[in-house]
Amino acid sequence: MEQTDTEPQETPAKASARQRPSSPKWETTVRERIRASVRKFQRPLADLITREANEADTRLLVTDFLCDTLGFDKYTDLSTEFRVKNEYADYGLRLEGDLFAFLEVKRVGTKLGTKHLRQVQSYAVNEGVEWIILTNAAQWQVYHLSGGLPIIMDLVMEIDLIDDDAGHKAQLFYLTREAFKKGKLAELWLAKRATSPKSLKQIILSPSVIEAIRKELKKTTGYNVSPDEVATLVARTCLLTEA
Numbered sequence: 001m002e003q004t005d006t007e008p009q010e011t012p013a014k015a016s017a018r019q020r021p022s023s024p025k026w027e028t029t030v031r032e033r034i035r036a037s038v039r040k041f042q043r044p045l046a047d048l049i050t051r052e053a054n055e056a057d058t059r060l061l062v063t064d065f066l067c068d069t070l071g072f073d074k075y076t077d078l079s080t081e082f083r084v085k086n087e088y089a090d091y092g093l094r095l096e097g098d099l100f101a102f103l104e105v106k107r108v109g110t111k112l113g114t115k116h117l118r119q120v121q122s123y124a125v126n127e128g129v130e131w132i133i134l135t136n137a138a139q140w141q142v143y144h145l146s147g148g149l150p151i152i153m154d155l156v157m158e159i160d161l162i163d164d165d166a167g168h169k170a171q172l173f174y175l176t177r178e179a180f181k182k183g184k185l186a187e188l189w190l191a192k193r194a195t196s197p198k199s200l201k202q203i204i205l206s207p208s209v210i211e212a213i214r215k216e217l218k219k220t221t222g223y224n225v226s227p228d229e230v231a232t233l234v235a236r237t238c239l240l241t242e243a
Contacts, residue, residue: 030071030178031170037069038161038169045137045161048108055107058137059090062105065137066091071177084123093131095181101131110136117143117153125151131185133175138162142175144189156189204238205231 023031044061047053063080066072072093082092082102091103104120106112112134120132124145132143132153140159146152159171174185207227214230217223225233 026178027173030176031173033071034069034169034172034176037065038172041065041069041161045108048137049162053108055105058108059105061108061137062103062135066103069172070175073177077177082123084126087123089120089123092127093133095177099127099129100180101133102127102129103133103135106134106136108137112136112139112141117141121145121151121153140172140175142185154189154193156185156192204234210234 022028041061041064048058048061063074063078066078067074072078076097077094079092079094079099080090082089082099089102090105092099093101093103102120102123104116106116116134117132120134121143124130124132130145132145134141134143138161140161142156142158144154144156146154157171157174159175160168163169173179174188179185210227210230213234214225214227217225217230
């Protein structure tokens with residue numbers, strides 16, 4: 001009997017991995033830098049938390065983290081005590097000389113809240129800056145500012161460096177100088193905004209969707225429901241909101 005050589009069958013997982021496009025080299029390099037640097041900062045960060053360090057010491061760690069982990073240049077990309085009228089933002093972040101974000105640092109252990117956001121939001125409005133970052137060294141919050149009046153503030157992401165979830169720390173990629181330059185954080189914001197509950201609700205309750213639902217109800221049940229009644233029913237039964 002003639003024998004024929006057979007190749008091992010490729011599994012679906014291997015086929016998927018083979019077909020998946022690989023990340024650009026710059027992105028792989030940045031993510032590797034983040035993983036190594038985050039490990040290096042774990043002990044100094046834990047020390048800050050243990051001794052309840054003051055805000056000045058917290059800023060020292062944040063400065064090193066901005067440079068070593070996120071890739072910003074201390075002398076060309078960071079402006080400390082950035083003056084806005086008669087007040088000062090902790091950091092102004094620049095790309096190719098252009099101001100693009102304000103970063104406000106609070107003492108480690110401080111619970112980041114609305115009052116801190118309001119403080120730096122006024123700086124951003126006055127300078128026409130669209131990105132705001134709040135941090136106490138352990139927690140990082142990133143906001144996007146848009147609109148005229150009223151101003152719209154979107155929470156884009158929250159990162160906790162003391163959280164053991166590796167996926168949580170992986171979000172730091174979007175805060176790197178390289179990612180900012182490539183517009184990656186802006187892409188993330190647009191994606192989250194487009195798929196937010198508020199956006200989905202607006203689409204579901206739009207006249208065209210309500211009309212399509214009304215026609216389908218009449219087709220399947222024979223009952224003619226008014227557009228206003230459909231909108232009320234969808235809001236109360238599907239969206240679980242008040243009409």
